[in-house]
Amino acid sequence: MRVRCILKEGETIQSLLKRFNQRVQKSGLLKEVTKNRFRGKKPSELNIWRSKIYRLKIKKFVEEKLKEGWPLEKALDMARRYHNYIKLD
Numbered sequence: 476m477r478v479r480c481i482l483k484e485g486e487t488i489q490s491l492l493k494r495f496n497q498r499v500q501k502s503g504l505l506k507e508v509t510k511n512r513f514r515g516k517k518p519s520e521l522n523i524w525r526s527k528i529y530r531l532k533i534k535k536f537v538e539e540k541l542k543e544g545w546p547l548e549k550a551l552d553m554a555r556r557y558h559n560y561i562k563l564d
Contacts, residue, residue, distance in 0.1 A: 478502055532561040 480495040482488075499505060518526075533554045540550035554561070 478504065528563065529558060532558050532563055535563065536561050 478495065478498050480491060480498060482491050533551070536554040536558075537547070537550045540553065541547065545553075
């Protein structure tokens with residue numbers, strides 16, 4: 476969508492900019508631009524695979540620690556801290 480303003484006779488630059496800003500806000504162009512700007516991309520297959528492996532490691536570790544009697548919050552904290560050292564067998 477195009478927003479256009481022409482300088483009128485005797486009009487200052489400030490009033491032209493004010494008029495232009497009002498037209499841009501009323502047109503809804505800013506909402507559309509911000510919506511498209513923060514949409515984001517789809518994750519790659521490698522990133523999807525890595526996140527699945529991460530979730531499986533965390534789940535396995537937490538289940539083991541819960542069986543040992545650890546509280547859930549501490550088990551989750553430890554799993555997130557040491558997820559690189561957890562082996563998935």
